[in-house]
Amino acid sequence: MWWWDARVTTLFKRNLQPTLTYWSVFFSFGLCIAFLGPTLLDLRCQTQSSLSQITWVFFSQQFCLLVGSCLGGVFKRTLAQSLLALFASSLAISVVFAIIPFCHNVVVLAVVMAMAGLAMGCIDTLSNLQLVKIYQKDSAVFLQALHFFVGFGALLSPLIADPFLSDTNCILTNGTVNSSSNLPHIRKSLVPHHPGNLSHYDLPTKGLVVTRVSYAFWIMALINLPVPFAVFLLLYKERLVPCCQRSSPPLLPADELAMETRAIDKDDSSTSSPKIQPEIGHGDLFGCCQSKNFRGVPCSYFAVHVTGALLLFMTDGIMGEYSGFVYSYAVEEPLSVGHKMAGYLPSLFWGFITMGRLISIPVSYRMKPATMVFINVVGVLVTFFLLLIFSSSVVFLFVGTASLGLFLSSTFPSVLAYTEDILQYRGCATTVLVTGAGLGEMVLQLLVGSIIHDQGSYSFLVCGTIFGALAFTFYVFLLFFHRMHPHPQSDMDLSPDKPPPPIGEPELYQS
Structure with a gap:
């Protein structure tokens, strides 16, 4: 491609x-x-x-x-x-x-x-x-x-x-x-x-x-x-x-064998250099909380996990509460959109989320995850501000719904890739982030539903704006803790006169 x-x-x-x-x-x-x-x-x-x-x-x-x-x-x-x-x-x-x-x-x-x-x-x-x-x-x-x-x-x-x-x-x-x-x-x-x-x-x-x-x-x-x-x-x-095991593994093609040989040679040459920190594997949420996993790790290790989870708590929570309540908001005063037309709003929202994820596949190769997350959270916040300003416009409600779907679409995979990259794939980021996102989707729906029931439909957009501002705040904190987090020695030792690594050194899919 x-x-x-x-x-x-x-x-x-x-x-x-x-x-x-x-x-x-x-x-x-x-x-x-x-x-x-x-x-x-x-x-x-x-x-x-x-x-x-x-x-x-x-x-x-x-x-x-x-x-x-x-x-x-x-x-x-x-x-x-x-x-x-x-x-x-x-x-x-x-x-x-x-x-x-x-x-x-x-x-x-x-x-x-x-x-x-x-x-x-x-x-x-x-x-x-x-x-x-x-x-x-x-x-x-x-x-x-x-x-x-x-x-x-x-x-x-x-x-x-x-x-x-x-x-x-x-x-x-x-x-x-x-x-x-x-x-x-x-x-x-x-x-x-x-x-x-x-x-x-x-x-x-x-x-x-x-x-x-x-x-x-x-x-x-x-x-x-x-x-x-x-x-x-x-x-x-x-x-x-168990019942279908073969006696010997299949032979690798010539090009893959060459790549495997280069990877093994690199591993052999690097065994003499000390590792900067022990590798902490991914696991379940409770396994990640064991004290033995925290020995020798800096404070920024915890901060990156927490801020990443809070960021997804907000963005996935916005996704859940917006898709759940946008129809009810549209049919109430002051918009009073017809039931049939308002019924298209959740479909429009999820349609643009799916389209945004498709667009993000090539974009994410050319753009760093941190940049994509910045565009996403700023786009969500600006969209909610505009929805508040044009709260009496039915047309802009549809435009804003499509815009929100587009900006929210790639947030989770971008935050996950960014956080794992910060932690050098040694932390429990995936488990913690998936849990934080699921918790946000549940909690924010309950919270927004209760607020709308007590304060009226206009609070739907106010809540979304507050959640968007919090998501941006947590993103800023994530950037800050990224700068605080120590980089592995292998990254800091790279110098311009050293040749780049060979093409064929990707991690093998192994058991």
């Missing part, structure tokens, strides 16, 4: 199968994360539950996603553990899709969605960890592609579900006609953990259930099935399937 040099192209070709596998697993993650919102009313009918009861299904999925993100690093210790965990998680998502139509009790459905959340959390942490491990300083472009696939899955899932959603109340009673006209508005206004703004709608819980949403889940289960198969193929290729 025109925007890749020979070294990155060689690195990508050598790790093509694992890279494509991790991208496909993240597609599975996106497929699972976006289906619940559009189908929630039909699932309410299936379980014959109230709106307040069915929104707890949202909570069970999001909470267990957070738990899975914290614990996902446990499986990183060997390649076999990582791939087996990814295989089990991606297969679990297909199983969850297949059995959801048989869950006729809201508690059972919540338990099933909790299982899906745990699987999604493991996928989120392990896919990011493995790509960072393979590509290290070149990981930014591959992380951007990884997060494009989650956006693609999240876009595809509602499109699959849409033809099977009920246009009228899916529990037939004598009062069906009166309540069915509100269903499109209710569906678009549903926000995880915050059904309070819909409490005045009285939807029936008893009667004849008529819904075809089961077909949507079975279609998504079939679409997802190739993903665990791809992970199994990678397990087989790496000789990690």
